[in-house]
Amino acid sequence: MIHFVGAGPGAPDLITVRGQRLLAQADVVIYAGSLVNPELLGSCKPSCEVYDSAGMTLEEVVAVMHSSEAAGRDCVRLHTGDPSLYGAIREQMDALDELGISYEIVPGVSSFLAAAAALGVEYTVPQVSQSVIVTRMEGRTPVPEGERLRALAAHGATMVLFLSAGLLDAAQEELLLGGYAPETPCAIVYRASWPDEAVYRCTLATLAECAREHGVHKTALVVVGEVLGSHAERSLLYHPGFSHGYRTASEPAKGA
Numbered sequence: 001m002i003h004f005v006g007a008g009p010g011a012p013d014l015i016t017v018r019g020q021r022l023l024a025q026a027d028v029v030i031y032a033g034s035l036v037n038p039e040l041l042g043s044c045k046p047s048c049e050v051y052d053s054a055g056m057t058l059e060e061v062v063a064v065m066h067s068s069e070a071a072g073r074d075c076v077r078l079h080t081g082d083p084s085l086y087g088a089i090r091e092q093m094d095a096l097d098e099l100g101i102s103y104e105i106v107p108g109v110s111s112f113l114a115a116a117a118a119l120g121v122e123y124t125v126p127q128v129s130q131s132v133i134v135t136r137m138e139g140r141t142p143v144p145e146g147e148r149l150r151a152l153a154a155h156g157a158t159m160v161l162f163l164s165a166g167l168l169d170a171a172q173e174e175l176l177l178g179g180y181a182p183e184t185p186c187a188i189v190y191r192a193s194w195p196d197e198a199v200y201r202c203t204l205a206t207l208a209e210c211a212r213e214h215g216v217h218k219t220a221l222v223v224v225g226e227v228l229g230s231h232a233e234r235s236l237l238y239h240p241g242f243s244h245g246y247r248t249a250s251e252p253a254k255g256a
């Protein structure tokens, strides 16, 4: 059994209890060394074999998984944040399917959630935005035509850009062409939850300049949207005039 485990965004105590337990039991760990905090490996057994996948190919990673399985050893594949987002786990699972090796996925705290915590924001504020678009600027990895930033920008929703910190001139232009106003609040969150975490706030008009000014070109997320501004309507969920399965309204709700 191979366990794909989400390591969380960086702080070692932001891994899940289940992920931590699996790491402590593992005979073999393959971790994404470019972003996973190596402190997490401190909980591994002394006998645990540890591989940094940063310098490995998919074939090499799968070969380690294969030999670990053949030897009846427990293998953890440790991915940054949550494995389902830009984790390249699909190709690993396909290879494991072909080899008849079973696997499971243990979710993790994605960096875009740690970024919301660092910013002190709610991504879904009533009357402002009720959707979060998680996407990226096209780089060496192509993005399907219908998902170009320009097209997604038309929704005006909260948007989080992964893997785009080095492409912000182009991202800014696309987002403006797509329909966000130049004064839309933006934030760059560098290394969310790490000791050197940094938050830079700006507007869409100054996004690329802000990243340049602070020397940010990787390991950062960009958050775009009015939820970063001060405008906020209260939610219906806790409104005294709103009935739901757990509570009956005590006064008429306005706009419910």
Ligand code: SAH
Pocket (backbone or CB within 6 Å): 009, 010, 035, 079, 080, 081, 082, 083, 084, 085, 086, 087, 109, 110, 111, 112, 114, 115, 161, 162, 163, 164, 165, 189, 190, 191, 192, 193, 194, 218, 219, 220, 221
């Ligand atoms: N699966 C991961 C994302 C992997 S892609 C997750 O769920 O977070 C790698 C990209 O994620 C980086 O280029 C950066 O955009 C973002 N990222 C990962 N960790 C980060 C962190 N602690 N702070 C800010 N951005 C981070």
